Amino acid sequence: MTPRENVRNADEISTVIRDDNAMLGLGIPERHDVPVAESWAALVKPGDENSTEYGDMIAQLRDFLNYVTAARPDSDTVAALRDDLERWGRRLAPMAVPERDQMFGHLRDLHGRGQTMSPTFVATEADRDNVWGTVRFGRYFLGGNGAVHGGAIPLFFDEVLGRLANSSGRRHSRTAYLNTDYRSVTPVGVDLTVHGWFVSEEGRKRVLRAELRSGDVVCAEAEGLFVRLNPGQP
Numbered sequence: 001m002t003p004r005e006n007v008r009n010a011d012e013i014s015t016v017i018r019d020d021n022a023m024l025g026l027g028i029p030e031r032h033d034v035p036v037a038e039s040w041a042a043l044v045k046p047g048d049e050n051s052t053e054y055g056d057m058i059a060q061l062r063d064f065l066n067y068v069t070a071a072r073p074d075s076d077t078v079a080a081l082r083d084d085l086e087r088w089g090r091r092l093a094p095m096a097v098p099e100r101d102q103m104f105g106h107l108r109d110l111h112g113r114g115q116t117m118s119p120t121f122v123a124t125e126a127d128r129d130n131v132w133g134t135v136r137f138g139r140y141f142l143g144g145n146g147a148v149h150g151g152a153i154p155l156f157f158d159e160v161l162g163r164l165a166n167s168s169g170r171r172h173s174r175t176a177y178l179n180t181d182y183r184s185v186t187p188v189g190v191d192l193t194v195h196g197w198f199v200s201e202e203g204r205k206r207v208l209r210a211e212l213r214s215g216d217v218v219c220a221e222a223e224g225l226f227v228r229l230n231p232g233q234p
């Protein structure tokens with residue numbers, strides 16, 4: 001099966017599962033189908049089949065984590081899953097590579113860049129100083145009472161603002177501070193809108209802000225300082 005056929009099948013499966021699981025708030029994100037502005041995209045060559053295939057695997061892993069979170073499995077299922085995971089661990093362990101060669105989190109042509117640490121940010125529009133997009137926190141990111149875990153939100157803001165801070169040919173910077181204000185509960189399993197933008201850029205210091213909304217309601221907002229690294233600075 002080619003990677004493209006793989007995507008189609010995965011999308012069909014996701015559509016069915018999405019309908020079944022809407023009430024569980026499992027939140028299966030859309031993938032690969034929203035164009036992004038050039039400033040936000042593509043360090044990996046578009047059409048790299050290996051990255052697309054890897055991205056589909058990561059999408060399955062995200063869904064899997066949502067299912068694990070939502071399920072109350074019987075003990076046979078738990079034992080079978082434990083054994084399967086152990087087998088996969090043994091298969092992957094000898095394939096470890098140095099950080100610069102790893103795929104996880106390095107596929108910048110994919111929404112979510114091929115990682116599961118934070119939910120998939122789907123950038124829909126971007127310019128030099130702004131990015132707009134959507135995100136849906138799946139069940140895996142549940143803190144309690146239908147609300148997203150308070151630690152997952154700054155992680156997501158760092159993901160969006162960290163990338164915007166280094167976009168459009170700017171030299172690499174690191175997060176110096178990231179302050180988050182939780183304005184109202186951030187719901188799990190709901191499409192949220194995101195806007196990140198530059199407030200100022202002076203010398204090495206870049207101040208950026210972001211806002212996460214559910215409809216008209218501001219769920220959380222953040223301000224981050226990103227400091228441009230000096231040559232040779234790790």
Ligand SMILES: CCCCCCCC(=O)SCCNC(=O)CCNC(=O)[C@H](O)C(C)(C)COP(=O)(O)OP(=O)(O)OC[C@H]1O[C@@H](n2cnc3c(N)ncnc32)[C@H](O)[C@@H]1OP(=O)(O)O
Nearest residue numbers: 158159160162163173174175176177204205225227229230
């Ligand atoms: C696509 C992927 C997206 C994901 C992106 C994720 C980005 C990240 O999370 S990076 C990882 C988390 N961050 C880190 O590990 C950073 C650790 N800290 C450091 O490396 C350093 O402290 C660093 C680089 C931030 C600044 O150190 P250094 O280069 O020595 O700069 P330094 O001279 O101290 O500060 C520069 C300026 O920033 C200011 N500054 C530095 N830190 C702070 C702070 N926390 N609060 C306020 N101001 C600060 C300084 O006061 C100084 O201002 P001025 O020039 O006006 O005097």
